[in-house]
Amino acid sequence: MAVLLTGLVVLAPGCDDDDDDTPPPEERPEEGARLRVIHASPDAPAVDLYAAGSTTPLVTNVAYGTATQYLTLEPGEVAVDIRPAGAPPEFPPVFTTGTLTLSAGEQVTVIAAGLLNEDDADETFRLLALREGFGEDQAGQARVRIVHASPDAPTVGIDVGNDGSVEVDSLERFADTGETGVLLPAGTALQVGITTGAGDTPVTAFTVPALPEGAEVFVVATGLLERKPREEQGFVLLPAGPEGALGLVRQNPVVYALHASPDAPEVDIFSGDTQVAGDLSFGELSGPIQVPPGTYTLDFFAAASGDDRPSGAPAASSGTPELAAGERYLVVASGFLAPEAGVPGFTLLPFAEAFLEDPVSAKVRVVHAAPGAPPVDAGPLAQDGTVPADAPVSNLAFSQATVPAGVSLPPGTVTLGVVPTGAEDRAPIARFRVDATPFVGKGVFAVAAGALAPEDDQPGFQLLVVDTSEMPWEVSPVRPQP
DSSP, X not given: OHHHHHHHHTTSTTOOTTOTTSOOGXXXXXXXXXEEEEEOOTTOOOEEEEETTOSSEEEEEEOTTOBOOOEEEOSEEEOEEEEETTOOTTSOOSEEOOOEEEOTTOEEEEEEESBTTOOOTTTBOEEEEEEOXXXXXXXXXXXXXXXXXXXXXXXXXEEETSSSOOSEEEEOTTOBSOXXXXXXXXXXXXXXXXXXXXXXXXXXXXXXXXXXXXXXXXXXXXXXXXXXXXSTTBOEXXXXXXXXXXXXXXXXXXXXXXXOOTTOOSEEEXXXXXEEEEEEXXXXXXXXXXXXXXXXXXXXXXXXXXXXXXXXXXXXXXXOOOBOTTOEEEEEEESBSSOOTTSOBSEEEEEEOOOOOOTTSEEEEEEEOOTTOOOEEEEEOOTTSSOOTTOSEEEEOXXXXXXXXXXXXXXXXXXXXXXXXXXXXXXXXXXXXXXXXXXXXOEEEEEEESBSSOOTTOOBSEEEEEEOSSSSOEEEEEOOOO
């Protein structure tokens, strides 16, 4: 800190380096100005900050998602050079700020925003210098200054409570809600919705941790909407209090429910009294269901008109695992409502979306959700029409799935065969003709569903292919060849 403060003295115009009688800034805070930096540029590396023209760093290794402590400066003009962390002082700055004039007693937060590797003037790297002036404290409240710093997000609305009532309207990119801050309830986790457009269409939501009463906090919306929420550059909230950043807040988890129970009718799905999906029949995928992180019990009722929870007992209920912020899940409703002995009953099978990016092949995760089928091997057929012993899918039992990152499938059409594990005769019990070309660069779930020996109107054995590459996800059936 002594080195940092010594470096900051260089920023003061007319300062004599040889004046040993000048007390250090921390001993005269009433005369100084205070400045800190929040790193909110999603593609910028960790950086070192220098006073313009100085060879002594003010602060080192400021990484994305972090904030420096407040530094005390001499009042006057300030300019800062930014270099990659660890670069020598003679390395050319990747960015130099404009001159900022600071007054005695003033407090300023500088936010590094935008994309360092982008030339588009609407998205490129910049520093937002925000002079602080939070309003007076109110009992049970915290003051929050919201900054829109996402390089690819449009003008947004802020729905405090995520209840459909937009408190902050038309917040433009690289703008903020004003220096006095917005009053928010303190002491409890808070739901915050992000909307867009004239109709305040919901985009996503966050669970912001409880803020202390009287807190003065910046909340910076940053990251890229086009990226997946779990990715490092995904759209996030970055809260920063007087002591530094409070950690990235990722988007609330999103769940898609897939109806894959062979003997279940059309269903309505409720979580408590809230309907999360309606009129869902076999092979259909719900829309995105976004909920705060946590565990939930989903109740399944025979589909009925209206959104109110039926008064009777649900046809089936099942719990979810812990749903984590930033994640997207496929929850497969499978098993039989009326199972025979030894056959799985109705259950939920949850799988997090975790596909690796692969621009030259499709990434496929196979899910065994056919309750009457034994463990199976599956893969492209050999020339003799059998499933090879070294098939990429091996000994996959009901409720199980292949690796989360997905198995690579090259572009082109291939015939996939399914055979019971351990069968001496490797002739497939089902064959599927699949063209992987449309899914190159994407991640898809291939859910084996239906009944091997269907009764009455039960759906037969088939693949339900869920494309996760765009929101909302989509499902399409692939039926076996005759």
